[in-house]
Amino acid sequence: MTAQGTAAATNETATNYAGGSSHVGVQAGVVHGDVNVYETPAGASPAEMFEIGARLLAGGMPGKARELIGKAVMEGGLTGNRVCFHWQLALVSGRTRHEMSQEHLTMLRHAPTACNVTGGDAWADGVRTLCRLLDSAQRHDEDLRPLLKDLDELADPQRSMILRHVQLFLEGPLEDDMWRRALDSAKRERMANARADRVWKFFEPRPVGPRVREPRPPDITTGTWAQALVSTAVLTAASLHIAYLLARELQAVAILAYLVSIGAGYCAARGGVDWRFRAERRREKDERLAPWRRTRNAPSGGFADDVDRSFRHYFARYVPRDTPRSVWLAETAGIRRCLRDEIVELYREQRIGVERISWLIRYRVGDVRKRWENGTLWDYRRELSTPPATKLLTLGGLALFFPAVVRMLASAMEIDPLSVIRSTAFALPAGVIASRAWLRILLERRRHAADHAEVSRIRKDCESAYRRWKAKLADKPDDSEMAAWLDCDRKMLLDEALRHYRLSMSSLIAHAFIETPARPGRSARVRSGPWRHERYKLLLFLLTTDGVRQVNAELDFTQGTLHDRDRTNYRYEAVTAVRVRQTDDDEHDFKLSLVNGEEIHIPAMAPEAERLQDEPSGVVSEVTRDAANLRHTLHVMEGIAAEGKRWIIRERQRAEQTAADH
Known part of the structure; x- marks a missing residue:
């Protein structure tokens, strides 16, 4: 550092x-924490201790490996060609001959007997070659060519394991010959198995699955429903009474005006609800995403602060093409704030580090950049703008509704003025109350449906990104x-x-x-x-x-x-x-x-x-x-x-x- x-x-x-x-x-x-290859469970059997020791040796930890393998052999009585080969390598790996204790030197010499090495499989061949190699290390006048020939003919992994682990233990001319072979092996293996494309994945944490903010349920109280139903019942009763008077006296023109008022009122209400919903939803989104809104600073050092820094980092990194960084950061400040608040709210109580959701932050930021580049980032403004047909339907309906109501009431007044006045007195406040109650109900239901559709789209996209990220990490070394x-x-x-x-x-x-x-x-x-x-x-x-x-x-x-x-x-x-x-x-x-x-x-x-x-x-x-x-x-x-x-x-x-x- x-x-x-x-x-x-x-x-x-x-x-x-x-x-x-x-x-x-x-x-x-x-x-x-989800990868457990080195931890020895309580009450592990000799075979389990050996397998963990073998993994420790492969992981470059010979000290712990010889402890576990030695316990499996000396205390557990585990034997076998593969066991002997790993035990010998663990005993010599990472130290010179004079660094070994007398006890370990004795174990090394008697390992083939203690492990009952038999047969002619690859592990037995490895044991025999390793024994000859260790014995020849101090015989400087010995002809090494037959030994090195046997070593070169060993199969992998036995040969590569010997070259990796015995270097410090060797001395004299044999050390130079083994070093040349170990170096050649290192040159071949140092970038093997797509190292440059895979190493970075080891440092990526296990990702946490995506979460999205669930849509807020419709905020419709029992009182609102009561107002809507009662006022609608009163309005319907008053309207039917007026219709009865007109039908009784066969007032054809007034009845036609009555029917026109119903149709015009329906059209005006339908268009008006859509107009009001679009206007309110666009205004709410504009206010929520406004870049000039003040951002609350997260407490330093906490999860929210980590998320905030991560969003700042990726927004500064993922700048769209042909866009100045300052413009990009200024215009998307509101989006950055909303995304940060959403992530903090969804993951704060899960006790996870921000690194486990970095993939999600990157995806959300990348999605904003992609929509900026293809010109769809602010599409909601176009989608929520009220179509001229809706405005025409609303205004046209109102233009027909009021004259038709006036014509209808005028005819009804000629038939029974007192009764019509009484019905109108009930119908007018009932109509206002019903309109306001039903407007709230319809707007909340439409808002919830729109939120649900938006959340479903985001969830689907995030889950697809999560699956792609997990697939990318599948070959983590x-x-x-x-x-x-x-x-x-x-x-x-x-x-x-x-x-x-x-x-x-x-x-x-x-x-x-x-x-x-x-x-x-x-x-x-x-x-x-x-x-x-x-x-x-x-x-x-x-x-x-x-x-x-x-x-x-x-x-x-x-x-x-x-x-x-x-x-x-x-x-x-x-x-x-x-x-x-x-x-x-x-x-x-x-x-x-x-x-x-x-x-x-x-x-x-x-x-x-x-x-x-x-x-x-x-x-x-x-x-x-x-x-x-x-x-x-x-x-x-x-x-x-x-x-x-x-x-x-x-x-x-x-x-x-x-x-x-x-």
Whole structure:
């Protein structure tokens, strides 16, 4: 991540700084809690422990793998060719011969017998070749050609697993031959299985399904229905009484006016309701989507703030073609506000991170951009504009209704004035009340129907987008693939350093890596698995007879490319101290101080900020250190800091003593 300009002085005589070896900070990430490949269930059988151990070994965590496989073999009595092969690899992976305890060396030597290796399948062939390979590592005068021929004839995955895991354990000429084969394999496999097209998917969280705001039910009270029904009954009774008077006296013209008033009233009411609905709905949408409306600021650091920042990010990113960014952002401010409020309302109570609905935010923003580009973003204004025919129907109906009512009432007054006045006195207020009540009922029902149609369309589109996104993530790489690709990247950097310094593998006393996340980039892991990062900062230490060669590089893990190399050389006497600070949260902090005052300060792993509630404390830190082979790195660097060049002599003596004992 970002470099820190200075570091605190460790004593009064030297000023230490991180410089090019930057201080890497903390970066939270995604935890795939639904992927469980490393967690050992309570009461697991020996076979289950072995399978989990095999997955841990494939994921680059040999420490935990040898613990589980060893327990399955030594305590559970599990045997078999495949079991023996994985156990042997777990015992040697990630450490040199003299880093192994006497107990583990004994286990390694007796593994074929303990596991009852029999038959001639591919796993048995792998065990035999591996045993010969490990025995030949200390016999520098042995003809290696038959052994290497057998190795080359091994099938995969046995051959590739041997090349990946035994490198540190080997010595002498055999080490160079194995390194060349391991490097060739890394060159072939580093971009295999469509890595560049799939790595980014590992950092995508499991998406949450789409939710849309359900339409508000029609707001029609019992009182409104009572007003509508009672007033309609009164109006109908009064109208029928007037019709009876006209029919009794056979007033043909008045009856015709009566019928015209009914038809004209119906047309005016029908057109008026549609006109009113369109006008109110358009006004409501205009007000809701108005860019000038004030936006409430979400509380900082909360879910609403995360959603707000995500919408701002994608609206700023998805700018339509041939549109200035400022115009786009200004004109869509109201839409952005409405979409944000809807997402916050729908997902706030679900206790999920915004990253799990980022796909939905992207889709909604992309849909706005698409409608902007094809000119349909503001189509509701055209769709809700009142057609001239509706206006003509309404105004024409009113123009006929009132004269017809006047003509009808005039004729009725000539027949029975008192009765007509009484009926009219009831009909007029009843008509007003009925009109208002039925208008509210009809508008609410139409509003609900329109909302339902709009929500159904949005839900259908979002569900289609959700299915497309899930299908896109279907070939997400598993953790073992990520580990294998990272191992290839480490080998590429090691090869680059060896070629630059013109060194061979056998000429190295030791080599060690430290890896940390780098910005910008995301991080993710599976349950109980190590953190994986989109970008890494790799530090490689080469220990030679002349001193330490340090190579720093940034790795774009998605593309498998190395950038920003930085090389530093120093003698063993120049290393004044190596400090490893371990916190109560099991986080390790690495500092290497040189005699000139320079300090290399690197947190060796990201803290466990994203630990799941049911994960034991420290488990993620442990497997992340295991995957980074931090134990071997600290063994090498602490030895150099404590003993300097004498450490080399002592290491060689320890190696010779180990060989003599076995």
